[in-house]
Amino acid sequence: MAEVENGLQEFDVTEEQRELRSALRRFCERAHDEATVRRLMDSDDGWDRALWARLGGELGALALAVPEELGGAGGTLVDQAIAAEELGAALVTGPLLGTVGLAVPALVAAPAGQERDALLADLAEGTRVAALVADVFAPHGPATAAGVTAEGTTLSGTVALVPDAAAADVLLVAATGPDGPVLAVVDPAAAGVGVQERGSLDPTRRLARVTLDGATGTVLATGADADHALAHAFRVAGALLAAEQVGIAQRLLDTTVAYAKERLQFGRPIGSFQAVKHRCADMLVGVEQARSAALHAAWSVADPRLDDADLAVAIAQARCSEVAYRAAADAIQLHGGIGFTWEHAAHLYYKRAIADAELLGSAEAHRERIAAAVLDTLGADVAAPQVATG
Amino acid sequence: MSPPATTTDTLSATSEAARVEEAARAVVAAHDPRTVSREELFGALYDAGLAWVHHPEGLGGRGLSRGLQAVVDEIVTAAGGARMFAVNPIGYGMGAPTVVEYGRDREQVAAWLRPMATGEEIWCQLFSEPGAGSDVAGLASTAVPDGDEWVVNGQKVWTTLAHVARWGMLVARTDPDQPKHRGLTYFVIDMQQPGVEVRPLRQMTGQAEFNEVYLNDARVLDAHRLGEVGAGWKVAITTLMNERTAIGGVTGPRGSGVIAEALGLWRAHPERHTPVLRDRLAALWTRAETHRLTLARARRTATAGQPGPEGSVSKLVGAELNQEVYEFCMDLLGPEALLYDDYTMSRERVHADPGSTLQQRFLRSRANTIEGGTSEVMRNILGERVLSLPGEPRSDSDRPWKEVPRG
CATH class of the missing domain: 1.10.540.10 (Acyl-CoA dehydrogenase/oxidase, N-terminal domain)
Incomplete structure (x- = not known):
């Protein structure tokens, strides 16, 4: 296994990372408990701007992998993945995917410039938030920027489902121009820009329709530069979304196991029945696999010497989507009737899990990428096994 | 972890x-x-x-x-x-x-x-008995003290390598009046003595990888006892934990191991490709890869020298994955998969035999979820030892072993 830096190897956990995890967990327990989630999901905005600013300014958790000279913490994507796990476990509402997952890495990978640098610093600090207007329900590809066309600085088109767009102070728009993809910054209050919030199955991460009708944007990147920025954004967002799924699955495992120990039926804890116990064991196995895949993706994006970063992210998204959804479904099943009520938190996690599985490409879409990268390119060195011929 | x-x-x-x-x-x-x-x-x-x-x-x-x-x-x-x-x-x-x-x-x-x-002295493990599979602590072979020796009687089964072994790790009952876990003692027994009879046990592939071992007044030195008299179960747990680690713990590079067979077969048979089989293989490959990454992570984060319950995770996953990969291979092969070369009994271990065929390995994989602890027992271990879920109510824990129903 390759040594990465500072004598660290893949999957090593530093003391700083352990401290980051416990700091975020404490913060979420105090400032973003279930009651807060419920209050926010019933509020008009769906998130808490002041709490977001604390995540950015006080905890520095919004730009952990961003270089210090760009306003970030100068860590690696593994740090940000640990944050994504914890924030996912607490179902933190707010534009995590749009801002931390997509906009920040797109800006980091875009060419430097006054507009970019100022925006990146604000996003890191949590004083402004952003959404990426693009097809974020499929892996990065030719269709990513197909919804909006660009002619110079004029943008037109509709993207039907954009997470976090209603919250955004800034829209980062992926468009298609005469010379390929374009990445532009658009003010949602500008003329020709419509952001219409839609009813979302997952009330903790809202979707909106974004309509651009001859809106004017500031172009940050075009052609290969824009393509590079978008590819990087999808890579980082994929690794972070996978980490969020790990956080969700782990939390569901913990709460389900705790319930199985205290819930009594037939005179004994239901966790003593093998039918229940074995389902919990399978959840555990899934969580362990998902965590390995998600961490490997974060490590590989941070240091591409470790692996083909796109393949590592595809593996993580394929596996973590399955595991988090399965964990959420099993959590409801193992809680029985109470798990189906509005009062219990299981449905909140279930809704986040099904939304996460769809975002940035379904497990099937990522298996397609894996099949193309692995199965369709097998070389002559892959020998056929000996088969009986009778 | x-x-x-x-x-x-x-x-x-x-x-x-x-x-x-x-x-x-x-x-x-x-x-x-x-x-x-x-x-x-x-x-x-x-x-x-x-x-x-x-x-x-x-x-x-x-x-x-x-x-x-x-x-x-x-x-x-x-x-x-x-x-x-x-x-x-x-x-x-x-x-x-x-x-x-x-x-x-x-x-x-x-x-x-x-x-x-x-490798000059091969070892084997004398735990399982016809009446004690998953419930190995219920075993019935006896060891009775005789001077500075013990006299052993009973029957063991599923003993890999017994026919070539110099030493056997034996668990025998030394006190039937104790509850089952407390009446066991662990010995290292000389396999090459008249009281030890080894017979091949033929399996569904046709081979006999395993043996039945009959112990008829076999002798073992008290100096070859491991741990205290009556504390054999604790010693056996050490062996079993290492068994799971040994079975599940081998990792090679990406795409190696059993999944390599499916990849090789996929490449060799383009005429049998369908989108459905392709997705199935992609899903299996992804699971094999995340299993491999999990083993790599467990190895990297393991600080303690002793294998823990994570060995049970890898044993469980590896065994079920093996079966599904071979099932995929059979489906990919189609009608040709129904051919078999030879059911003549041999002593070859299917996985160690470079001449073994896919069909043999497919059949052999049925044992993966049984040997070294069934998948059901593995899930109990994960539930009870890792997640600390309560055990099943039991009717054998506190009764003298000789009063517990068997059969």
């Missing part, structure tokens, strides 16, 4: 790895695996403390983290040497940790370990 290593541990581990690497390179340089005998090479590794790096010095080790053994194995195999585990799997993987932890006489332990490492 064990707690992750701290940065400081990692740094000191890195320099230890460098020393181990240097020592292993020196051994293969002085004893070229391509020219010297296996006994010489493995003996040199043992003497250099590289047979089990986590063992104490003088017992084939250097008192280091067990994860560093991979450094040695990699150097030895890259130089053309065999794996010590492959030559004497039961002894190397399970016997060694048990005798090191519970052996009562260091000289005796050393006398067992060196020929175990070299």
